Amino acid sequence: MSYVIGIDLGTSAVKALLIDREGRVRGEASQSYPLIHEHSGWSEQQPEDWVESTAAALQEVLRSSGLSREQVEGISFSGQMHGLVLLDADKKPVRNAILWNDTRTTAECREIERELGDTLLGVARNPALEGFTLPKILWVRKHEPEVFGLSASFLLPKDYVRFRLTGELYMDYSDAAGTLLFDVANRRWSEEILRAFDLPAGFCPPLVESHALVGVLLPGMAERTGLAAGTKVFAGGADNACGAIGAGILSEGLTLCSIGTSGVILTYENDKESDYAGKVHFFNHGQVDAYYAMGVTLAAGYSLSWFQNTFAPEESFGELLKGVGEVKPGAGGLLFTPYLVGERTPHADSQIRGSFIGVDGSHTRDHFARAVMEGITFSLAESVAVFRSAGKKVDRVVSIGGGAQNPVWLQMQADIFNAEVAALENEQGPGLGAAMLAAYGCGWFDSLAACADKFVKRASAYQPQPEAVKAYEGLFDIYRQVYAQTRGMNEALAAFRG
Template sequence: MSYVIGVDLGTSAVKTVLVNRQGQVAFETSESYPLSQPKPGYSEQNPKDWVQKTLLSLRRLLDVSNVPASEIEGLSFSGQMHGLVLLDEQHEVIRPAMLWNDTRTTAQCRRIEETLGDELLKIARNRALEGFTLPKILWVQEHEPDNWKRAALFVLPKDYVRFRLTGDLAMDYSDAAGTLLLDVAGKVWSERIASAFELPMSFCPRLVESFDDVGGLLPEIAAETGLNESTHVYAGGADNACGAIGAGILTEGQTMCSIGTSGVVLSYEERKDLDFAGKVHFFNHSEQDAFYIMGVTLAAGYSLEWFRSTFAAEQSFETLLSGIDEIAPGADGLLFTPYIVGERTPHPDADIRGSFIGMDAAHKLPHFARAVLEGITFSLRESIDILRESGKSITEVISIGGGAKNETWLQMQADIFGATVVRLENEQGPAMGAAMLAAYGSGWFESLEQCAAAFLRPARSYAPDADRKKRYDELFAIYRDVYTATAELNRRLTRLRG
């Protein structure tokens, strides 16, 4: 028997899956690590925690599976995007990593826009947003001069973990596209952008394809995990690119909805000359010479977690959502906007905050729970509508992540999106995508598309109900007005908060 391992370095935990040649997940493990939020808008982690927990997860995966290390042919990675890991000349970490959901960099985003103007969208194909990497680099440059003097190189989270496992420093195109330093269409680091901010090209790591073999494991890592030194390690990709691979989004017209901490609507694209004027993200795919268009809801699953921990901490998610199917669409006039940490698509606004609109004394906990799910899904529909406006036909959406674990929510997605929603039989999200990159890199298949055909199987489809769709269309029109109605109010509150 032969196996590959997919490692998904998430925001709250690292997940490892052991996958056989039939695409079956034989075993999986997960290890969590802490998140530090020392000030409003700050979000940091210690990169050494990622490494320690990844090694522990790999060790436990081998222990629980009893699979001989000789049968594991390769492993690859998926990782949270945008996070800044600064390294010195000896490749030691200088400061805690600033994560994708760190929003302290508004001033640096304005500096990037003022310096580059229209060139930014032409080269990097994305707007300057707080979550991206370049604004974080400039923040350290401006606010931590001592740390900046020591900085020799930057990498992203999964790249640092892979470096510690293999000794190889590199970054794949799908992750590099989220830094604002990559010429996305040309697949090279942009000298124009780097020089505009006095960054030497040596500050940027070597670029590789997601399926490239970057070497074996270091002897001490092999000893600690139980794997063989000869186990091939493949570069891996950004979590959204790997999520797309793990959902089979590998040909034109395919679209997925992924609901994790954040929420993503992603569609495959081969044309590199599309211009969305920054309304959605345009990134390199982990599939060679392909791209994907992506809209992001910053607090998707996080909105639900926040709601549960704040108002029903004693309940499990299953218990919390158990009564929502008895509530009519629209939660009896209660509407939620999931802007609790700001928003990205279609409103790149770090100051906007969430709201419940229409509360009255008749609303109980299930009404609020349903309104939270509907608000998250309305936000994701805004991304789907942008894709449709570009001429894409979206009649089917693959749903992965937390949104694919609840039958009522899956049907809600179909009704709000106006498309058939498909749940996969063995959905493992980005971890499966990472495993598929390892399988392809190991020569199991001639293409990632062939790998997807062998590994992925639909479990059930949910067609939109015409009456509910009409109702949701009416509610969506109201939802879209809430941002405009509350944006200035939230800016005033932010100024008062300080």
């Protein structure tokens, strides 16, 4: 039997997932690497750390599986989006990579808005935010001119790792969509945007489909990874695109809710003209000629982790939440906004901070815990509201991550979203999506959808409860007022937070 490996290059670690032809996980391994924070708001990594850790993870997963190297037919990738890897003419990095969560580029974002005007949303389909790639390029050019003078091209994180494995430079459409240099609807680098910032066309790598074969392992990298030199290497996709593939979000009417440290609401799109006016992100999918719209809550699972670490550091999540199901929807009139580190959707605001509203003497810790869970879900529901206001149908949601581990939270999502919500039997996240791209690229299936039918299994679904839906509709209306009511106060408090 042959196998494929999905490689998920995350912010803190890389994970290798070994999958057989039935979609079963036959092995997994991970390797961590450090973050570099030289200044407040800066977040960098050394690209070579990714390469070394990926090679080690591949070697470990093959060794622990007991398989021979020849049994691994192909590998593919999921990767953290937006990160900037600048290469010189010899294709070597000229500095550390600047990551998606780096916030130094506010001035460059305003420059992009002034220069591009309506072209920004009309072509790139996304607002200028600090996390995206173009602001990072402009920052390096302005603040490190000698370094930028050495730069001949750029890659995103997973693309650099894949380049080191194969010697071939490529970028897939789903990751290119997060650079602000890409014409999302027409699937090409934007000549207009490149010209506006005096960047040559050759600065951008060639574009390919996520399932495209882009090379085989170089002999030296085969030796380092333990895989065969002829192992096929496929392009892969952005982490959220691969997360959608791994959850089977491959057709109209399906929406993904992912609650990790941050939270994501992602809905499948097949119409390149869908227009959300920049209120949510609009990116190319890993599936051919498909797209997805996506909203982000910055402190989703992080809000619950903060609550646990602050008020119940000695308890497990299970112990912390065991009484939440006894509290009725609405947490006894207690409301929480999860703006602990600012917010992304629909309020791109780095100054806003979280609130508990309506506290009284009757509230217990269980009320507070339920309010935190409800507030996280309300924040995600704001993205659902954006989708629906644009005419999008959201009636079936696949939930993954921390929010899918608790039955009370799954029912809460169904009630707040007013949609059917289902978890997965075999949740493996973006790594599974990457493995599915490799399986499709190897010809195991004639489509990603056929692969999902085999690899992705949904668990029982939760249906919205009419009484809870009605209660949450009223509370959601109040929740949506909190941002505007507290924005000025948080701006005034910013100096004291320092």
